[in-house]
Amino acid sequence: MQFITIGVCFCGRRGTLVDGRCGFCDDMLAAAPAPRPMTVSRAIDLLLAELVAEDIAAPLSARFTLATVCADLCRLANEEIPAAVAEALDGPAHALVYRERYQEPA
Numbered sequence: 001m002q003f004i005t006i007g008v009c010f011c012g013r014r015g016t017l018v019d020g021r022c023g024f025c026d027d028m029l030a031a032a033p034a035p036r037p038m039t040v041s042r043a044i045d046l047l048l049a050e051l052v053a054e055d056i057a058a059p060l061s062a063r064f065t066l067a068t069v070c071a072d073l074c075r076l077a078n079e080e081i082p083a084a085v086a087e088a089l090d091g092p093a094h095a096l097v098y099r100e101r102y103q104e105p106a
């Protein structure tokens with residue numbers, strides 16, 4: 001229930017008050033709308049844009065492990081990576097391959 005009165009708000013404005021606040025103060029105190037969760041399709045769009053930016057040719061037909069895709073989608077959605085996915089990323093299937101830089105024989 002709201003109380004509508006005529007008077008002076010604590011900010012000094014005179015006029016119609018809702019629960020003792022003018023419209024300006026009421027707007028300032030109103031809670032910001034809750035952020036909408038990111039949709040799966042939006043996260044995939046962002047991931048595709050990243051892959052294209054990294055010069056991955058035809059990313060939609062490229063092969064990635066589910067763990068890497070899942071981790072990227074979680075990162076883009078600001079969500080925590082599930083423990084099983086993090087564990088899989090630490091596994092040997094996802095170990096980085098280091099190669100020595102090729103040098104022409106002297």
Ligand SMILES: [Zn+2]
Nearest residue numbers: 009011022025
């Ligand atoms: Zn006010």
